Amino acid sequence: MRIETIITAWYPWLALGLGLFIGSFLNVVIYRLPIMMMRSVTEKAIQSDRPDVNLWWPPSHCPHCQHAVMPWDNIPLFSWLLLRGRCRYCKCAIPALYPLSELATGMVFFALVTGYFPQFTLIQILFLACFFCLAYTLAVIDIKTFLLPDGLVYPLLWLGLAASVLNIIPVSPRDSVMGAIVIGAFTWLLAHGYAWLGKREGLGGGDVKLYTACAAWVGLNHIAELMLGSAVLGVLAFFIRGLPPFRRLNTTNPYLPFGPAIAVTALLILHMEVLH
Secondary structure, three states: OOHHHHHHHOHHHHHHHHHHHHHHHHHHHHHHHHHHHHHHHOHHHHOOOOOOOOOOOOOOEOOOOOOEOOHHHOOOOHHHHHOOOEOOOOOOEOOOHHHHHHHHHHHHHHHHHHHHOOOOOHHHHHHHHHHHHHHHHHHHHHHHHOOOOHHHHHHHHHHHHHHHHOOOOOOOHHHHHHHHHHHHHHHHHHHHHHHHHHOOOOOOHHHHHHHHHHHHHHOHHHHHHHHHHHHHHHHHHHHHHOOHHHHOOOOOOOOOOOHHHHHHHHHHHHHHHHHO
């Protein structure tokens, strides 16, 4: 057996391992980026009791006992399993979102390489992986905080435009740019029209930007599917949230984060285009 064949056979497993570590970093972004945003909004936020953090500092630590997480306790997925989901020192529960994010990212990376290689180059697969990472992070942050950070939305937009120019995705640069412009303008008018007529916000500014970024990936010909699909998912989520098992979780905020519906719809459209 040729050495190239042996190395290629390991690609999915290398992707799985890489995905676990990338998923661990996404957890950091999901937790810390909203804190960084809230601190930078107003002087009042800066003077609040929110910790002074960035994506790199302080090192990983338990939010309850503040004890630093040792490297051997910071191995994606496996450390959580070995510690049985609890801090080694104070025994407080570690949220299950952390290992689930790591596992989900690892499995997506594994699936991308298994499903698309060698028909697609590793560069093409890398772009698809970047789309997933940004879309997933934005969706979770929106669910937790109702924020869609520009620091993630704009890279998603520019990566989509770059992917069209480099022929990474089956969308021409013209369709990528026009799709972003058309859906951006339409959703901006829709959001402001609803706010003017209804005297309250419906579609947020972050949702408009996310629509624009995702349209750069799916192109002008698929913006109708993007809007319709996300609307259907949004309505479905609204009804699910009203079911008795979920009703008690939504007593304080009547609004529904719409970013996940946009991200999931764009992800499905993009992969259907690639598979086609």
